[in-house]
């Protein structure tokens with residue numbers, strides 16, 4: 001990222017919305033926005049393989065591994081406004097597990113890019129599948145979208161739940177339900193988790 005060019009662009013933006021980029025409160029804003037953007041999109045510069053590959057361990061069990069309530073913050077690619085919430089990750093190992101601390105890190109790497117919630121969910125699932133070759137992977141993400149809330153459109157749809165179910169989580173209803181029940185019982189989910197009712201809210205307009 002060329003910070004000088006980003007700062008110039010922010011100055012243009014400030015002028016076009018009717019502000020004076022040179023007034024006292026705004027003089028350092030272009031610099032701050034550039035730094036914030038660089039941080040919030042730092043996932044583009046992170047090599048996913050380097051995050052996961054040194055933390056794989058061989059195991060001889062195949063019990064479900066679950067990491068719940070991973071906080072994430074991302075930017076919607078349609079409006080560059082935040083969406084944020086909780087990510088719940090589960091997988092059933094075939095012969096490999098990944099260090100537990102690497103799962104939130106993986107969520108973070110994909111969150112710090114311009115995203116739509118559905119793709120973010122699928123990227124986390126696909127990475128765990130290709131890295132671990134597990135028997136199955138289940139991801140549920142629940143998020144509030146500020147682009148919906150703040151613009152006052154379809155307020156009732158500003159909260160979205162997405163899921164990606166691969167392998168045994170897709171083919172075996174009992175495995176999927178075990179995961180979803182564990183999320184529901186602890187009161188983690190704000191919405192009913194009937195897989196048929198989960199879906200992505202289109203907010204491109």
Ligand SMILES: [Zn+2]
Nearest residue numbers: 076078079147
């Ligand atoms: Zn949006």
